[in-house]
Amino acid sequence: MTILRNSAALLGAMALMATAASAEIKVGFIGSLSSDTGLSTLRGAEMAIDELNAKGGVLGQQIVLVKADTGEDVTEGVKAYEFLAETEEVDFIISGSIDDVSLGWLPRMQEFQIPTLDTWTSYVGIIDMIVDDYDSMRPYFMNIASDEALATLYIDFGKDVLKEKMGWDSVVILAEDTAFGGAITGLVTEALAPNAGIDVTEIISFDITTNDFAPIFAKAEASGADFIYLVSSVNSQVVSSQYVKLQVPMGMTGVNVAALGHEFWEDTGGAGGGISTLSPVPSLGFALDPVNAEFLAQYQARYDTRPSIPHFNGYNAYHGLKQAMAAAEEAGGFELDAWVPAMEKQDDIFKKDGEMWLRWGWWGNDEIEPRTGRAYPHNIRFDITEPYDEGAPSMVVIQWYEDGTNAVVYPDKFKTGEFVLPSWVKK
Amino acid sequence: MGLRWYHFAMWAGFIALMYAMPELVSKGTLRTFIFANFLAVFAISWDVLSGRTGYISFGHPFLIGIGAYTTAILTKRFDVAIEISIPIAVVVTMIASTLFILPALRIRGSYFALVTLAFMELIYQLVQVIRPDLTGGTRGMSGIQTLTRGAVNGYYMSLSLMLAVAISMWLLMRTRVGTALSAIGMSEDSVLGSGLSTTRLKLFAFLTGAFVAGLGGAFYVHYLGSIAPRALFDINFVFTIIVAALIGGSSTIIGPMVGAFFLTYLLEYLRPYLPGAERYFIYGGIALLLYMYQPKGIYHIVMQAWERFKPGKSA
C-alpha cells in the first residue's frame, strides 16, 4: 500500500517537474551555491547571459540559466550533472566546481557529451585525459591554466625574487597531503634546485584536517631553511592564520588558495598580513584592461554580497560563456561536430596600453608548449615565458600586506607592489 | 516460513510496477530512482547488521567503502575484469566486517556505535595517506569502468540489484535465523538462555550485512564511475543511510526501501525550488520531525492507519 501511495505521489510530482520547453537555449551552472568560488562562476555567467539576451540572445533565442548546487560534495556533483543533463536537458554547462567534484562528474560528461566549460578546476590530469581520449573528452574545455603551468611559472618567481632579491638559498616545503599537494611538491622539488639554485632541506607533509600547526612550524624552523614554501589548497585559512598568530620567524610563500579572495582579510580577522600566494589571473590587485575593468565595475554595481570582487573564475565564466555562445552561433547550435571546432577557434585578446594583457584563447590540439614540452588541448592559452606576449601568464604572485591591502608582486610586467617580509621576521 | 499467496502477489505487483517505471517517468526522475535504489540497498544492509541486532553501526560507509575501493582499485589499477573484481570486493568486505565482531563480543549499545565511527574515521585517514598511488589519495579516482550507460540501463541495473537484495533478505529474515537475530535486538540474554550461540548469530548478521554492503558499494562505484574519500566516509552519508532505514521502519525489508525512496525523492524534489543549502535545512528538518513523531518509521505509521481502517474491509 505504501508503495502504491508513494508512487502516486511521485507520479504527480514528476508531472510538475517535467517542463519540456525547448524554444530557448538552456545553460546549466554546476558548482557550490554557497562558496565564493561557486558564486564567482555563477555571477560571471549571469552577467554574460544578460548581456547576450539584451542583444537578442543566441540563434534568435533567449538564454536561460539553470542552477545545480554541488555543495562541494562529489556525489552531489554527480547528481547535479545528471539533473542538468537529463531533467533540464541543458545545451551547455558552465562549471565552478572544485577539482574533486569535477573529477566526479567527468564520467557523466563523457556519457552525455554535453559541451562543458570548467572555470576553476586546474587539474592537469584532465588535460591528459583529453590528450589520451580526444573523442570522448572533446566537449570539455578548461579556461584556467592547468596546475603544471602554474607550478612552472612559480619556479621563475623562486629564481628571480626568492633567490636573487631575498638571497634565500634553502627552503623547507610544507605540503598538504593531497594529490594536488603531491603534484606541486614534486614539480617544485625537481625544478627549484637546478633552475633557481635553492636547496630543499626538508619536505613536511601534513594532513588536511590538521588543527594545530605549532609543531609543524617548529619542525620547519628547526630545519634551518631560509624560508617556507607552503602548498595548501584545502583549509588554507588555518595554516596561514596560524603562521600569523604564531609569528613564525621565517618568510613563507607558496600556494594558498584561501588568500585568493578579497574576503580573506575579513575572514581571517586581519590575521593574514604577510601571506603571499600564487594566483591564476586576473587576481586580486591585478591591474585590469578597460574591458575587464568595466566587467568588474558592473559586477560590483550588481552584487552587494560576497565575493565583492569576483575570483579569477568569475572572469573565466564571463568570457568563456560568451565564447561558447559565439561558437554556437557560428556552428548553428551545440552539435559537437560543428561546435567543438568553432569553440576551439575562439580567441579574445585584451590589451592594456598596447601590450598583450589578458587572453582567452586555446592551445592548438597538437601544439606543444615549449617550456613544459607537452600539449594542452582545450586548456586556456597561457604564456609562461617573459615577455608574456603570447597570452596572459599562467599565474601571478600576490601578497597581502599587514595593513590589509594586497598587490601583485610578480612577474615584473604585472607588478603593483613589492614582495616583503612580515614585520616580525628578522632578516 | 509462513509464506502466503498474497506475499507473492504483492512482490509481483511491486516488481511489475518498478520495471514499468521507465515507461512512466522522465529520465531525470529515473536518475533519482537509481540513487534511491542504491540507498535502499545500503539501508537494508544497515538494517540487517544494526536494525535487527541492536548493534548500531555509525561506520557503515566503512564496509561500503571497502567494497567500493577494492573493486575500483582492482579494475582501474590492475585491469581486473569487473565480473571478477566485484566478487573479490564482496569477500574482502566480509573479511573486513569481522573487525566489527571483536568489539561486538565485548561491548554493546553506544560503545559499539562509537567504535564503528572510529573505524570509519580510521579508514578515511588511511585511504588518503597509505598508497595514494593506488587509492588516488584525497582526490580519489575518476574514470572507473561503468557497468551501464544511460538512465534506463542504470535504473534496471540498480533496480535488479535492489530487488535481489530485498527479496533474498526478506526470505532470509523469515527463517529461524532471522527470528533469532531480531531476538538479539530485544534481549541478548534471553537468546543466550535459549541455548543459541549469540556470537555465531552476530557473526552471521555482520557477514550478511557486510555481504550486502560490499555488493552495493561495488555496484555503486561502477555506476558512479568515480570515488572520493570525502564523499564516502562522510558523516552525512552515515546519516542518510541510518535515517533511511529508521524513517522507513527498522527490522522490516519494506521499511528501508520506503525510507530510501522518501529521502532521495524529498531531496531531489526540493532541488528546482531550493537549489542551495536551504535544501538540506528543510530536508533535515522534515526528517527530524518525522523521526521524533514516530521513531518506528513510516511503515509503522501506515500500519497503524491500516489497523484503524481495517474493520469493514479485508485484505
Place this chain on the structure above:
Amino acid sequence: MTQIIIQGLLLSGLYALIAMGFTLIFSIGRVLNLAYGAYLLIGGYVYFYFAQMMGMPKLVGVLLAVIVGAAMGLAKYRMIVKPLKGDHVAIEISTLILAIVLQSGVILAFGDSSKILLPIIPGVERLAGATIPYSNLLAAIVSWAILISLYFFVNKTHTGRAMQAVSMDAKGAAISGIDSDRINMITWGISGALGALAGVFFASYTQLTPSMWVAPLIISVAIVIVGGIGSIIGTLIVAHIIGFMEIIVTAMIAPELRGVFTMVLIIGVLVIRPQGLFGREEL
C-alpha cells in the same frame, strides 16, 4: 623537547575543555549526544557574529556564545531527549540529524567558506624555541580553571552529588528524593555552555567552518572512550594522552598520520578494556 611539552600542554588543555561537556552528558544520561559538536559550531559562530562582525567587546561575545550554548542544551533536552524517554538509539539518531540541520543552518546564514577568529589576546611569547600564542595560553588556563571548578562542583556541592547519584543509578536517585529532571536540565545546560565556550577557543585556535562540529565530536568520543565514563580526572588525563600523542606523532613520526594513532587507540582500548582506562567497572 621543551617544545613538545609546551605544545602538548596547550593542545591537551583545549581538548580537555572540548571533551568535558560531552563526558558530563554521557556520564549522567548515558546518552551519546552526537549534536555535541554543534555547540562548538554555534558557539564559535555566535562569537564571530557579535565580536568580529558587530564589533562588540570580546568578553561580551564569549558571554553571548556561552548563553546561547546553554540555551541550546536546555532546548535539546526539553525537545528531543525528554520526549524520547531514554531510548538511546532514538536520541543518538535524532541528535545526529539535528547536527546536520544546524550545519546547513550555519551555511545558510554565513556561507560555506571558512572564517578565522581574531585571537582573543593578540601576541606571542617565545620560550625555548617554542611559540606560545597568548590566546592558546588563555585557552589552556581557562580550561584548567573550569575543570577544577567542575571537579569541586560535582564532588562538593549538593547539586553535584545529586548529579553523581543520577549518573550511577537514576531510579535509586529518584527514590532518595532527587529531582532527576532538574538535574538533567542543569547538566544539559552546563554541557551546552561548556561546548560553546570550547567552540570559541577551538575556533580561535583553528577556524570556523560549517563542518567544524565533526572533529571536536571525534576528539570527545576518543577521550571519553579511552578515559571511561563518569571520570573528570580520567577525561583530563586522557585529553593529555591524546594531545601529547598528536604532538609527538606530528613532530617525530609523520604529520599526516596524526589522526590514525588516535583512532587505533580508541579501537584498541574498546577491545581490550571496554570500560576505559579510568571508568567504572560496569557497562
